[in-house]
Amino acid sequence: LKVLEQIQKIDLEVSAIEQEQKEYEERIETITASITGMEEEIEALSSETETLENLRRDVEERIRQSSEKVTRDERRLGEIKTPREMKALNKEINSANKAKKLGEEELERLAARAGELGDRLDQKRTGIEGKNEEVAGLLAEFEQKKASWNQAVAGKLRSRDEIKATIEPGVLRKYELIRSRRGGMAMVPVENETCQGCYIHIPPQVYIQLKKGVDEIITCPHCHRILYVEDQAATEAV
Ligand SMILES: [Zn+2]
Numbered sequence: 001l002k003v004l005e006q007i008q009k010i011d012l013e014v015s016a017i018e019q020e021q022k023e024y025e026e027r028i029e030t031i032t033a034s035i036t037g038m039e040e041e042i043e044a045l046s047s048e049t050e051t052l053e054n055l056r057r058d059v060e061e062r063i064r065q066s067s068e069k070v071t072r073d074e075r076r077l078g079e080i081k082t083p084r085e086m087k088a089l090n091k092e093i094n095s096a097n098k099a100k101k102l103g104e105e106e107l108e109r110l111a112a113r114a115g116e117l118g119d120r121l122d123q124k125r126t127g128i129e130g131k132n133e134e135v136a137g138l139l140a141e142f143e144q145k146k147a148s149w150n151q152a153v154a155g156k157l158r159s160r161d162e163i164k165a166t167i168e169p170g171v172l173r174k175y176e177l178i179r180s181r182r183g184g185m186a187m188v189p190v191e192n193e194t195c196q197g198c199y200i201h202i203p204p205q206v207y208i209q210l211k212k213g214v215d216e217i218i219t220c221p222h223c224h225r226i227l228y229v230e231d232q233a234a235t236e237a238v
Pocket of ligand 1: 195
């Protein structure tokens with residue numbers, strides 16, 4: 001049983017390392033996904049900015065044309081002979097002035113919108129820069145740790161193999177079976193006559209057997225994990 005405890009300790013350490021590695025990979029993946037999302041937003045903002053810029057040029061051209069028309073028409077005012085012609089020309093001038101004013105108002109709205117877009121683009125670009133740095137840092141850390149993880153796992157598996165050689169294959173098979181069914185914890189201590197795997201009280205006769213230290217595998221009647229009683233020596237060994 002002591003040997004099995006050692007094996008379980010190694011197994012748990014190995015899965016802790018694997019878990020840590022997986023968490024790193026997930027964090028990197030999450031940040032990479034958010035970078036992709038931000039890049040798409042930047043692209044959408046840029047294309048909207050471009051559309052606005054085209055609109056702005058059109059509006060400016062319209063303003064310029066209206067302005068020219070006003071100047072032209074006002075020059076013609078002196079050549080007018082009849083009140084009727086005068087009325088018609090004034091009408092033209094008024095409508096050109098109005099078009100010019102509308103264009104200028106639109107230009108203001110476009111400029112405000114372009115300002116907003118520019119601010120958001122700046123924000124996104126700064127954000128993406130930060131994310132890129134973060135991901136680069138994580139990747140570097142990950143690569144660095146990976147080497148030591150691999151080394152640690154290899155070392156643990158080596159000592160696991162050595163220990164394994166000293167156990168009966170049947171016992172180990174039983175351990176492996178329970179381990180695969182119980183999420184990695186095949187052996188659990190008994191405290192206050194309660195299995196620490198399922199927290200259900202174990203029958204007194206099972207507990208007595210355990211206390212006696214019989215050299216056979218005793219499993220929990222409820223969750224079927226291998227039971228052991230933690231004693232001073234075991235605690236020190238861990
Ligand atoms: Zn149990």
